[in-house]
Amino acid sequence: DQQVKQNSPSLSVQEGRISILNCDYTNSMFDYFLWYKKYPAEGPTFLISISSIKDKNEDGRFTVFLNKSAKHLSLHIVPSQPGDSAVYFCAASKSSGDKLTFGTGTRLAVRP
């Protein structure tokens, strides 16, 4: 039972344009959400998070949007850069200190 789903395994975007990565979850108890970025031969690294009391969190070029009624979150990268090419995982937990449940990942390719 996949509680956190990323339905797009891959995404290709032109440099300078917006990248939108989507994530859906099924467990209504999740209230803390994170995005991780993973380059080949490296471990995932934390990118941005959002708690369920917010619907948007922004950090530079990265913005995460949360729609609790739809159980959906998205990561926007504007403008996209070739260095953003990586696998992106969304993750969720029932509280900020609880263990994380990860999605299946989306591979983003930013074309120069």
Add this chain to the structure above:
Amino acid sequence: DADVTQTPRNRITKTGKRIMLECSQTKGHDRMYWYRQDPGLGLRLIYYSFDVKDINKGEISDGYSVSRQAQAKFSLSLESAIPNQTALYFCATSKQGAWAGELFFGEGSRLTVL
């Protein structure tokens, strides 16, 4: 030096062999985790530990065991490896406290079971 160090980074073994993957951290975090990554399945939690005397099963603990030897060390064992345990394994740490969901990952250990 990496804050979360995994050894070995790569290992090829045969079915039925016992394998141990080791993880050590210098971040001073209480919490440690073992995940495995498989294509199309993302990262799945195997075991986690919130302190030295605490061990908890994750989503896919069958066929694995762990040992938390000290705050800084958390090892994962495959008592009798099988081919479907071929995967990329990650150790991670986190700190206790508010908004502490952020995990810090090691660089991964690639295990191939023939």
